[in-house]
Amino acid sequence: NFGRTEVIDNTLNPDFVRKFIMDYFFEERENLRFDFYDVDSKSPNLSKHDFLGQMFCTLGEIVGSQGSRLEKSIVGIPGKKCGTVIVTAEELGCCRDSVLMQFCANKLDKKDFFGKSDPFLVFHRSNEDGSFTICHKTEVVKNTLNPVWQAFKISVRALCNGDYDRTIKVEVYDWDRDGSHDFIGEFTTSYRELSRGQSQFNVYEVINPKKKGKKKKYVNSGTVTLLSFLIETEVSFLDYIKGGYVIGNKLFVFSQSHCNPSQPTSLHYMNPYQLNAYGMALKAVGEIIQDYDSDKMFPALGFGARLPPDGRVSHEFALNGNPQNPYCHGIDGVMEAYYRSLKSVQLYGPTNFAPVINHVARYAASVKDGSQYFVLLIITDGVISDMAQTKESIVNASKLPMSIIIVGVGPAEFDAMEELDGDVVRISSRGKFAERDIVQFVPFRDYIDRSGNHVLSMARLAKDVLAEIPEQFLSYMRVRGIKPSPAPPPYTPPIHVLQTQI
Numbered sequence: 001n002f003g004r005t006e007v008i009d010n011t012l013n014p015d016f017v018r019k020f021i022m023d024y025f026f027e028e029r030e031n032l033r034f035d036f037y038d039v040d041s042k043s044p045n046l047s048k049h050d051f052l053g054q055m056f057c058t059l060g061e062i063v064g065s066q067g068s069r070l071e072k073s074i075v076g077i078p079g080k081k082c083g084t085v086i087v088t089a090e091e092l093g094c095c096r097d098s099v100l101m102q103f104c105a106n107k108l109d110k111k112d113f114f115g116k117s118d119p120f121l122v123f124h125r126s127n128e129d130g131s132f133t134i135c136h137k138t139e140v141v142k143n144t145l146n147p148v149w150q151a152f153k154i155s156v157r158a159l160c161n162g163d164y165d166r167t168i169k170v171e172v173y174d175w176d177r178d179g180s181h182d183f184i185g186e187f188t189t190s191y192r193e194l195s196r197g198q199s200q201f202n203v204y205e206v207i208n209p210k211k212k213g214k215k216k217k218y219v220n221s222g223t224v225t226l227l228s229f230l231i232e233t234e235v236s237f238l239d240y241i242k243g244g245y246v247i248g249n250k251l252f253v254f255s256q257s258h259c260n261p262s263q264p265t266s267l268h269y270m271n272p273y274q275l276n277a278y279g280m281a282l283k284a285v286g287e288i289i290q291d292y293d294s295d296k297m298f299p300a301l302g303f304g305a306r307l308p309p310d311g312r313v314s315h316e317f318a319l320n321g322n323p324q325n326p327y328c329h330g331i332d333g334v335m336e337a338y339y340r341s342l343k344s345v346q347l348y349g350p351t352n353f354a355p356v357i358n359h360v361a362r363y364a365a366s367v368k369d370g371s372q373y374f375v376l377l378i379i380t381d382g383v384i385s386d387m388a389q390t391k392e393s394i395v396n397a398s399k400l401p402m403s404i405i406i407v408g409v410g411p412a413e414f415d416a417m418e419e420l421d422g423d424v425v426r427i428s429s430r431g432k433f434a435e436r437d438i439v440q441f442v443p444f445r446d447y448i449d450r451s452g453n454h455v456l457s458m459a460r461l462a463k464d465v466l467a468e469i470p471e472q473f474l475s476y477m478r479v480r481g482i483k484p485s486p487a488p489p490p491y492t493p494p495i496h497v498l499q500t501q502i
Contacts, residue, residue, distance in 0.1 A: 007039045012083075022059060024091075026237065027466035028459060029288045030059040034085060036074060053082030060291035062089045068242050091238045099159065100230040101194065102151035103138070108206065108222035110145060111174035111182045118142045118175040119184065121149065121224070125160055126167040135159055140175040151228065156191065164192040172206050172224065184208065185221035194229055202226035235484050237470040240477065241292070243485035245371055270342060277409040279335060281379050281444050284461045285405065286331035289375055299326040300334045303356055305345040313348055315355045317341075350385035353378070357393040357404065364400035370482040373473050374402040382412040391429040394420060398434035403472045405465055406441040417441045436475045440468045 002022075008014040024030070036052040043049070053074035062070045068089045074082035103121060111117045120140045124132035135158045141147035160166040168189050174182040185206035196202060205220040212218050270276070275283065290296055303315035318326035319337035321344065328334045360376045384390060394404065406421070408414045420427060421441040427434045447461040477484075 024059055024063065024089075024238070025463070026060070026470050027288065027463045029291075029462060032057055032059060032062075034087070036082075036085070051076070053077055053080075055085050055087075057087070058291055059089070060288065062087050063238060063241055064292040066244060068238075091236060091242075096234040096236065097156045098153050098232045098234055099156060099191075099194075100151055100153045100228070100232060102149065102227040103224055104146070104148040104227055105172065105206070105222055105224045106146050108145045108147070108172065109174075109184050109208070111184065115143050116145050117182075117184065119144070119147050120173055120175055120181075122171045122173065123154075123159070124169040124171070125158070126169065132169055142175075145222070148227075153232070155234070160191045164195070165190050168194075170204070170224065172221070185211075187224065194226060195231070197229045198226055202229075235474075235477075237474060239484040240473070245373065245484065270339060277444060277448075278338070278379050280448075281407040281409060281461070282335060282338070282377070283331060285377060285407065285465050286334065288462045288466055289377075290331055296330045297327040298330075298334055300328050300337055301326060301356060301359070302338070302341055302345070304347060304349055304351050305341075306348045307345055311346070315352045316359055317345070349383075351380070351383045352386040352389070353380075353384055354386050354389035354393045357390065357397060360402060361393065361397045361400055364397070364402040367401060370401055370477055370480060372401065373476070374400075375469065376402060376404045378404065378406045380406060380408060380417070381410045382408050382414045382417055384416050387416060388429070390420065391427055394427055394439060395429040395432055395434045398436050398438050401473075401476050402438065403469055404439045405469075406439065407444050407465065408441065409444045411445065414441070414443055417443075436472065436479065437468075438472055440465060440472075 003018075003020050005016040005018045008016065022030070034055045034057075035046075036054065037046060038050040038052055040049050053076040055072050055074050057070060057072060062068060069086060070088075071084055071086045073084050076082060105119060108117055108119055118140050121136075121138040122134060123136040125135045126132055136152065136154050138149040138152060141149060156162055160168060168191065169186060170189065171186045172184040174184055176182060185208040187204035187206055189202075189204065193201060203223055203225045206222045206224055208218075208221045211221065286298075290298070300319040302317055302319050305314060305317060306312065307314050307317055317323070319334070319341045320326060320328055321337075321341070328337045356378075357376065360374055364372075364374045397404070406417050408417050418424075418441060421439050422434065422437050426437065427439070442461070442465050444461070447456055447464075449456055476482075
């Protein structure tokens with residue numbers, strides 16, 4: 001029991017106010033159940049009240065709905081319409097702003113015997129206990145008492161922990177080669193003061209307390225002026241989802257070469273009592289991705305097979321047997337098409353990855369505004385016949401709105417798949433490196449028991465497979481300068497006029 005709403009008296013159209021705070025993880029399937037009751041007394045025991053129905057969904061379904069607003073039927077009482085419920089979600093506002101600032105100084109103290117000073121700034125954030133923590137250093141500007149430092153970007157959280165009135169201490173030093181930098185002076189400010197931008201309020205006297213104590217005529221050790229202050233809000237993955245951006249799913253089931261699905265040793269073995277390795281991997285990952293696709297229609301292709309009736313070898317065939325419309329409804333539809341295809345095609349090598357990567361890349365290349373992002377799921381036994389062409393395809397695809405998930409099934413070594421993953425060494429082709437990391441590889445055997453028949457944790461498999469997708473999505477949007485669309489206006493429930501009969 002996660003929590004309960006308040007009770008709203010005497011209505012069939014309640015608009016609940018109480019909110020519930022939950023942790024959201026894209027890579028996890030977070031199942032939710034909403035139970036509805038008609039409260040008849042003050043008893044906290046639910047069995048004392050009338051059950052009105054329930055609704056099942058996932059947090060991903062709510063977040064993935066247009067405007068993060070999900071409307072679903074209430075079920076649970078056979079033969080009775082129980083009404084509908086509308087659930088909305090919003091990301092909690094934590095300080096996600098960054099600031100771009102630039103400073104200059106004027107008439108700083110001369111510290112070097114043979115020249116002027118080599119000044120730089122050190123910024124410190126104050127802590128709750130009164131101590132200070134360094135949070136930024138500027139570059140050194142050589143041989144000048146009137147430096148202009150380059151603009152720098154820093155998160156508001158790092159600068160002041162999101163507290164606009166917290167003290168920020170700035171120290172000015174003269175750089176020395178031996179590391180014993182000379183202290184010129186310091187001043188204090190706050191985020192709120194800095195946010196006024198370039199003005200008379202943001203010209204600071206640099207004070208050296210020792211000099212001030214010794215010299216009666218001491219005025220200052222120069223001044224530091226804020227030249228510019230620009231606030232940038234860091235956007236999150238949810239900002240894009242809320243704005244209507246779609247994680248468009250492209251699911252491809254890849255076939256193992258030269259194996260007979262009727263043999264128990266085959267990774268495609270059609271066991272009537274349980275899923276094979278390909279089926280288990282597809283179900284675990286697909287069930288999470290499908291929450292972010294509104295129509296739940298997925299094109300599913302296979303490769304490495306002889307097709308009826310003429311036995312031609314194909315590296316890009318529709319699992320449902322319909323090349324004009326390879327779409328399947330939901331992950332269950334993909335699973336059904338996969339098992340049906342095993343009965344109609346003859347699995348056959350070689351194992352070429354590049355054609356299907358290029359197939360999805362053609363879809364992705366047609367979407368220039370980032371409104372759709374494509375996910376290619378490759379399930380493979382690790383054999384690959386076109387490594388050079390695949391590398392080239394991935395390098396080219398790294399410029400497009402797409403990610404590639406590779407799940408390796410079976411006992412083979414997956415050195416080639418690890419190389420494609422590019423976590424250790426960024427993948428390259430003909431001397432050209434991938435623009436971003438778009439491949440995530442996991443070996444399926446790490447998630448199943450010794451018998452190979454049961455997944456130890458579907459949730460852990462899905463989590464490890466999908467954890468990199470949000471950051472890969474954001475990296476594409478950042479590189480292309482694509483900002484999230486504004487979220488649709490919040491839902492306003494209709495006004496119900498109470499009609500009374502006299």
